[in-house]
Structure formats: structure tokens, C-alpha cells
Amino acid sequence: MAQGCLKCLKYTMCFANFLCFLCGVAVLGFGVYMMVNFKMAALTPTLASFNLANMLLISGIVITCVSFLGFLGALKENRCLLLTFFLLLFLLMLVELTAACLLLMYEREIGRMVKEDLNNGLEKAKEKNETSTSVMNEWDLIQVQLNCCGINNVTDWGDKVPESCCLKNCNSPSVQYRSKGCLITLQNFFEENFLTTGISVIILCIVEVLGMCFAMTLFCHISRSGLGYKL
Structure with a gap:
């Protein structure tokens, strides 16, 4: 036995x-x-x-x-x-x-630092230099992958709205931009996965x-x- x-x-x-x-x-x-x-x-x-x-x-x-x-x-x-x-x-x-x-x-504290990073990244992306190009590429990537635009919304970009913010009718006057900001999208993503991560x-x-x-x-x-x- x-x-x-x-x-x-x-x-x-x-x-x-x-x-x-x-x-x-x-x-x-x-x-x-x-x-x-x-x-x-x-x-x-x-x-x-x-x-x-x-x-x-x-x-x-x-x-x-x-x-x-x-x-x-x-x-x-x-x-x-x-x-x-x-x-x-x-x-x-x-x-x-x-x-x-x-x-x-x-x-x-991590959430606050991420918000500051996004604000600094937005300012760098609006500049015209080599650093702004790499930052802009990362903004394009995150906006497409997370289906978001700017930090809070599209108005964060002012008059220079990137193409990655476009959702529909990109080349027409009735262009439609992504409604949610990337900061809110990231917060929602972590909050939705927080319980799952804790249980895991x-x-x-x-x-x-x-x-x-x-x-x-x-x-x-x-x-x-x-x-x-x-x-």
C-alpha cells in the first residue's frame, strides 16, 4: 500500500x-x-x-x-x-x-510616473529632431495597438494630429479619430487584468x-x- x-x-x-x-x-x-x-x-x-x-x-x-x-x-x-x-x-x-x-x-506612484512620461513624450513628439522621430514612431505604435489617441483625447495633439489617430475617413473632411486617450486605456487595461493577475x-x-x-x-x-x- x-x-x-x-x-x-x-x-x-x-x-x-x-x-x-x-x-x-x-x-x-x-x-x-x-x-x-x-x-x-x-x-x-x-x-x-x-x-x-x-x-x-x-x-x-x-x-x-x-x-x-x-x-x-x-x-x-x-x-x-x-x-x-x-x-x-x-x-x-x-x-x-x-x-x-x-x-x-x-x-x-507608478501610474503617476507613467502619466509624466506620456506628457514628456507628447512634447518631444511635437518637436522636429531625431529624438522626436523615434518617439513619434512609438506613439504611432501604441495608438494603433491600444486603439487610442493622445494622452486624454485627440485634442492633446493640437493641429498636428498623426495618422495613427485616424479611425475612419482619414483623407476626408469628416475624419473620425480614436475617442479614448492612451492613459485611460492603459489604466483600464491594468485594472481589468489586476484581479486575474492576483488570482494567478x-x-x-x-x-x-x-x-x-x-x-x-x-x-x-x-x-x-x-x-x-x-x-
Whole structure:
């Protein structure tokens, strides 16, 4: 009976770590996608300073490596790998909780800095120099992707409304511009995804706690059975 429960625990842990490995690969791919398609360092240096794409890349690599250690440790019944998996998973959970708490604490401050970045970026885009060209390209990109215009609305551009603000009838007197401002659109985007992100972090922490419990249970059984260095 005990051997049957152990095998069930062993293969359950292998399957769970395989799913975590796939999730890590997905996070890694999303980080590469963001790095290629979302380049707004000149427009929003505050968000760029967080290096979200690089953070996703690092997170994806860490998740895949940790899950591979857990999978291999459970499959080979290796105490060293299981203990390493437990410690890395514990550190990863602490980092995730710390990052979530910091975002909650400085949410308003980050929002204020992003608003200042957009105001500065709008002023730079109206100038005629090399810097304004790169900033204008980023404005065009964000306005098309987020379906917005200006910071609050189209009037922020004054008489120099870019083509990326146009929604319908671009070359006619009855031109129709995008109604929402980019600041409001960004705020709505983060607010809509805030609850989903919070629930995801909670579920991830629960999964990590269960993984640590499984790893310790398997580690203790292997220690009692004297198979600690089985390869």
C-alpha cells in the first residue's frame, strides 16, 4: 500500500513538473514576443526601466530549470535534486510574493510616473529632431495597438494630429479619430487584468507549496529507505 502511494506521489510530481515546464516555456516565448513587438523605451522610460520582457525571459528560464530539477529528482528518486528543487521553489515563491507586494504598494506612484512620461513624450513628439522621430514612431505604435489617441483625447495633439489617430475617413473632411486617450486605456487595461493577475499569483503560490510538500514527502521516504543517491 505504501509503495503504491509512493509511486502515485512520484508520478504525480513528475506530471505536475512537466506541466510547469510547459508553462515556463510559454512564459519564455511571451517574453521574446514582448521584446520584439513592444519597444517603448523612449515613450515610457518608467515602464521600460522595469524591463518586463527581460523579467519574463528570466522567469521563464528559472521556471523551466526548477521544474526540470523536480521532474528529474522525482523520476530518479534523488535526494540531492529534490532538496535543490525544494530550496529553489521556496526562493522563487518569496521573490513572487515580494514583487506582488511592491506592485501593490507603489501602484499609484507608478501610474503617476507613467502619466509624466506620456506628457514628456507628447512634447518631444511635437518637436522636429531625431529624438522626436523615434518617439513619434512609438506613439504611432501604441495608438494603433491600444486603439487610442493622445494622452486624454485627440485634442492633446493640437493641429498636428498623426495618422495613427485616424479611425475612419482619414483623407476626408469628416475624419473620425480614436475617442479614448492612451492613459485611460492603459489604466483600464491594468485594472481589468489586476484581479486575474492576483488570482494567478495565488494559484501559483498554492501549486508551489504543494510541490514543496510533495518534494519533502518523497525526500523523507527516500532517506528512510536508504536510496538517497540512486541514479
